[in-house]
Each structure stands twice: as C-alpha cells, then as structure tokens.
Amino acid sequence: MQRPVFAANWKMHHGPSDARAFLRSFLAHYARRPDRQVIFFPPAVSLAAVVDGLRERQDIQVGVQNIHWEDKGAYTGETSAGMARDAGADLALVGHSERRHVFGETDEQTAAKVAAAVRAGLVPMLCVGEKLEERERGETESVVLRQLRAGIAKVEPHAVAGMLFAYEPVWAIGTGRNATPDDAAAIHGVIRRELLSILGEKAKAVPILYGGSVNRGNAQALLQAADVGGLLVGGASLDSEGWSTIVRT
C-alpha cells in the first residue's frame, strides 16, 4: 500500500509573506509523518519563500503550478522547468483545468510541458478531468483517456512510471460539489487500467490523486475509495490549521 499524497495547490493565493506565515503555523501543527507525502504548489513568486520555510523539513516537497514547454527564450512572463528546478521545485503541476479552460492550454502543449518537466528533472503531476457538459453527454471516460494519452505522449514509459496523476472533474473544482467516492473510484479505475496497459505491474505504485472541493469533512471517505492515492486540494489548503487537519486524515 502506497502512502497517501496530500498536495496543496494554492493557485493565485499566498504571496511570499503569507506563505512564510502559513508555514510557521502549519509546521507547528504537522509533525513529520513517514506515512504521508505532503506537497505544496505555491505561486511561482512564493517558491523561494516556501523552499526556505521548509529547509528543516525535507519530508515535504514543493512544486510549481505551471511551466513553459521551452527550456528558455523570449516568452515574457513565463517560467521554464529548469528555472523552477533551480529555485528548489521538485515537481510541476501540468494540465490543471484552469490552465486548460481559463488559459486555453491544449493537449499538445500539456504534452510538451510534461516532456519539459522530465528533461529538467521535475516530476510532473498531470491533471485530467471532464467539464460538466462532457459529463452530461456521457463523455467522462473518453475525455479523461484523451487527456491522459496525449499528456504522456512525448515521454518514455520509465518517466511515466515516476509521474503522479490527478483526476479533477472541472464541475467539482471550487464549486463545493465534490465527486462521490464511487464516482472518483470509477474514473481512477479507468486511469489505473490505462497505466497498467502501458507500464504493467509498475502502474500499481503510481499515485492517482483526486481533486475538486475536497475538505476536512469528505477527505477521509475520498481517500478510502479504490485507486485514490491522494488528494489535490485548492481552497481547503489555504488555511494552515484546516490543511494540517486534512493532512492528518
């Protein structure tokens, strides 16, 4: 049994000062636990503050929320995977629904970002998930499989085996309406079967996180669902006490 992964995606919240204050409080509430993997995805400008705030806590990892697919160049406002690695990031979130649906990121760009992360030594966490209208048309499985297959198309299977995945149904993100544990288990099963067909037995160890309106009330039930190996949390990760409660679930 893999240890569960608890990932906080702060989105566009917590600049460096707030991030430092958050970590002082969080670390007081969360003692090192070898049976948990904890990851923070702060905004890029807060990466250094978070890496610094965690220097005594190598048990906790840090990632960036987005990277560019090129290693360098004239891309004003963007951050490369190599720069994020240099700043202390271990992971990169790729293909988050807000990147796809607010910023128009395509499957092709997502695949290129996964490849860029792997080149730079960052572990990609690839997010997939269907919109409400896709769910209502019965397309959940085909959308998730399309995003998954496209997202890993530019990397070798051994790199895929080292990745993390997150199923985040778009209709559940920030809406207060989470998927039921059964809904999550069904789609996580689809993702697991696809990974098994590519990686064989190694796929069993690949964490598949659920995200979308996770809170301290539903975290435990979602974590117990089949094939749910962790939680990717937005709103409920912003308050240090609440987040430490979820992480101790």
Ligand code: 13P
């Ligand atoms: P919420 O937990 O705020 O619904 O956000 C989920 C999410 O998008 C995490 O990446």
